[in-house]
Amino acid sequence: MAYIRKRNGKWSFTVNLAQDQISGKRKQITRSGFSSNKEAQLAASQLEQDIANGSLIMESKVTFGDFFKDWLAHYEKQAKVSSVRARGIAAKHLLEVWRNRRLFSITKKMYQDRLDELSKKYSPNYLDSIHSTGNMIFNYALSLELIKSNPTDHFKMPIKKMEVADIESENIEEGFLEKEELSHFLKVTAEHGLENDMLIFTTLAYTGLRIGELVALKWSDIDMSKKSLRVTKTYYNPTNNKSEYTLLTPKTKGSIRTIIIDDVVISLLKKHRIKQKEHILKCGSIYKDENFVFASKEGFPMVIKLVTTRLQRLLPKSNITKHITLHGFRHTHTSLLIEAGVGIKEIQQRLGHTDINTTMNIYAHMTKNMEEKASQQFSKLMKDLL
Template sequence: MDFLHNLQEDGMRLDGKKGSFLVQLFFYHYRILNNIFNFAVSIGAMNENPCKKIDKPKVEYEEAPVYSLEETIELLKCLDKESEVPHWQIAIKLAITAGLRRSELFGIDLKKHIDLDNGILHVRQALTYSKQKGLQFHEIKKGNRQARKRDIYLSKSLLKPIEKLIAIRNKEPLASNNYWDEERCLLLCDENGKPFNPSSLKNWWKRFLNRHNLTYIKIHSLRHTSASILINKGIDAKPIQERLGHSDIQTTINIYSHLYKETNQIVSEQLDDILQLNDVKNQ
């Protein structure tokens, strides 16, 4: 297990940056090794899993900056002024109203994953980019620990814009001189139907915020904004977990523990009011 401990030392990064690996990456390596050794034990190749002899690394989630409810409403108003770029407009609104990850936004196929009749988004694939492998689509499976496939009811405000964008996509192959990617009908694609690089959304996002003089937060923080608004309105953790696609409810509670503490205090005060305990306490 020296390998795992060495990962926490300064100078172990291959990218040349100072410091040790992030705790999340250390936990990722631990999980892979633990699964390998468990399998080895199950087939009789090993007598015991050496990972059982060390403490499981704990991932501490940092409190991410989010927009307040008022800031979110102002943001949505500004988005409505960006009708000339409906794909970016829809993507940002989906990040807020559906809590999608950036990779999931880029994986949306308008014809395969959106049911306009029932107003449902089927989250089934993600698009990622790396220097080694380029752009890659990944199927999101039910048992995936990082992201779960799920069905999300769309905001009714998005149904008409999505319908209009699909109509635009249907006309674009005629203007692409046979270069159109007929395999997919992506929400976020270029004039030939090819997927955008995921970094393109970040670039547009920064320009959009500057145009409207809005506070900068990362695209991923829109997902946290969505969750924080729901939690502050007293929504239970279970539907939030299912909506965000967390592998288990404890992940949701751990990430947003600071919000649940505040909510628990409010609930306690409200219960005192309901039971008229404040009157008793003050007598």
């Protein structure tokens, strides 16, 4: 029979278990924090029923912070270093509030409330990353029978309401360059760019490579005679220290691919190869030759942050006010493929999307932009006529 009491405005209960055969002491389970006598009685009855039918799991007193360390050590054995780092960053938002809290005491409401709070500061994509991390942690605890249920179950992702002003101010052309804009940008790059800028941004725009795939390229990945390029790895360097990089497998299985490259890119690569060989001979043993295409003066792969800085330098010179990132050249390539009439399946293979839905989402977004542009051009034409 449970003993129920009230302390400091909250109700609690204590249930006696069988006597410990080793110590001879009586075991007890105490739960507290209930808002009413009835709530405490119901919880006590459920616990007694679990004891009677043998389904009771003795929830661990381990804290969320301590268990996170165990989970991360387990996760490191099966995931890339980039994924481990991303999960660690996402988990910080949960550790901020639950580091010293016992794992079993984190409820579904607490979890929902925390992510609702985080949704006010972060994007839906980042919030989804936090939730995925939380779900993995609690699922692992559940598998080890440290908790009875997963508080992330039935979690509802908060939906940000868009105001009319937000929708009206949204620029549908942001994020990628039109064909004429790309042409102008590359002309400006040819005139004002630093060494290899023309090769870097032309290759990005003409291949749709991710920036990590680009800087990880080695000359052995390129077949000049067949005009093809093989993607087998990606670059990872969270510290931006040029000598402390790691080469990882690509983002997905579908990212391992061979693509045909344009004569323009081939021509730029051949010229770059000649200059690079001259530089290597000049440097001698100082140059750490790992066969990278886009290498620093010392032979290390080019740091992505440096490429970003170069892009930010060139955009104002091109009078381009759009928010264009390095990934925007991948979207630019996609839009040009669509404009050229390339099929969805071919686009999927060229971009290295394992999931066709990823390609479909981008395709739908790009074609919508083109429809908007066509409508605007038609309206402008009719306005001039009228």
